[in-house]
Amino acid sequence: MTSAATGGLLLVHAHPDDESITTGGTIAHYRRRGVPVTVVTCTLGEEGEVIGDEWALLAAEHADQLGGYRIVELTRALAALDAGPPHFLGGAGRWRDSGMAGTPAARKPRVFVRSGVEAVQALTDVVLRVRPQVVVGYDTKGGYGHPDHIRAHEITTAAVQAAADQGWDTPKFYWTVTDADMLRLHTAALARRTVEGLPGALPPGWRLPAEGELASVPSHAVTTTVDVSDVLTAKRAALRAHATQITVAPSGREFALSNNVAQPVLPEEHFILVRGSRGPVGPDGREHDLFAGLD
Ligand SMILES: [Zn+2]
Numbered sequence: 548m549t550s551a552a553t554g555g556l557l558l559v560h561a562h563p564d565d566e567s568i569t570t571g572g573t574i575a576h577y578r579r580r581g582v583p584v585t586v587v588t589c590t591l592g593e594e595g596e597v598i599g600d601e602w603a604l605l606a607a608e609h610a611d612q613l614g615g616y617r618i619v620e621l622t623r624a625l626a627a628l629d630a631g632p633p634h635f636l637g638g639a640g641r642w643r644d645s646g647m648a649g650t651p652a653a654r655k656p657r658v659f660v661r662s663g664v665e666a667v668q669a670l671t672d673v674v675l676r677v678r679p680q681v682v683v684g685y686d687t688k689g690g691y692g693h694p695d696h697i698r699a700h701e702i703t704t705a706a707v708q709a710a711a712d713q714g715w716d717t718p719k720f721y722w723t724v725t726d727a728d729m730l731r732l733h734t735a736a737l738a739r740r741t742v743e744g745l746p747g748a749l750p751p752g753w754r755l756p757a758e759g760e761l762a763s764v765p766s767h768a769v770t771t772t773v774d775v776s777d778v779l780t781a782k783r784a785a786l787r788a789h790a791t792q793i794t795v796a797p798s799g800r801e802f803a804l805s806n807n808v809a810q811p812v813l814p815e816e817h818f819i820l821v822r823g824s825r826g827p828v829g830p831d832g833r834e835h836d837l838f839a840g841l842d
Pocket of ligand 1: 561562565693696
């Protein structure tokens with residue numbers, strides 16, 4: 548049983564598309580069970596690289612309109628996941644995508660990496676208003692190390708603590724991660740299909756990820772697995788909604804960003820519990836419900 552007694556599930560993401568890439572299955576899984584889900588997005592993703600020609604001139608170095616367009620993409624993605632309208636931290640446009648580490652984007656006004664205590668307060672206010680039973684954020688590296696993901700990690704950690712001090716102690720706080728063993732298995736299967744010319748081979752122009760190229764954590768570090776195999780259609784629809792950023796393979800088994808590196812659409816999503824008590828676990832020693840033990 549999944550508890551939906553109060554504010555349900557609150558997820559904090561850096562850019563439009565992160566919610567679908569890392570937690571799209573989990574969002575759809577809990578919405579299907581009637582759990583309230585709030586997705587907070589910290590920036591508009593203005594510095595994203597655009598796939599294809601149709602919207603290419605919206606990019607930061609041309610019209611600088613990509614952020615506005617990505618609100619549309621996020622709205623469609625959340626609709627596919629049945630997760631309601633977008634919620635941007637501080638209101639849409641308050642903080643700007645800081646770009647990849649070492650790029651000039653980080654010196655532009657309003658960048659999220661320099662959001663300071665105001666961002667912590669804004670997110671603390673959200674936590675106090677929503678009163679979630681479960682909060683999901685990023686690990687200390689922000690998954691793959693994007694400065695905005697690291698900043699999202701920092702403010703989520705700080706806001707969960709600040710909210711606890713001000714009257715809402717979130718019962719369970721998780722990091723979204725990927726299990727390295729699952730990633731390796733999937734990549735090996737894709738390589739095999741490609742070599743043997745089987746259905747579901749690597750699309751033309753794409754390449755396999757190198758060992759360690761995609762963010763993952765050692766399998767033993769994962770505390771919780773959510774089976775999302777029954778909501779993969781919704782997750783794929785959400786990924787496709789972010790068409791300026793993501794291409795989904797014809798097989799639906801992988802997607803790629805503008806770098807054309809194949810990333811799996813896994814049938815499970817992984818988490819590490821970092822605050823609160825672990826609930827009942829399965830034979831594999833992992834929880835299989837983010838709300839486990841809260842009923
Ligand atoms: Zn991101």
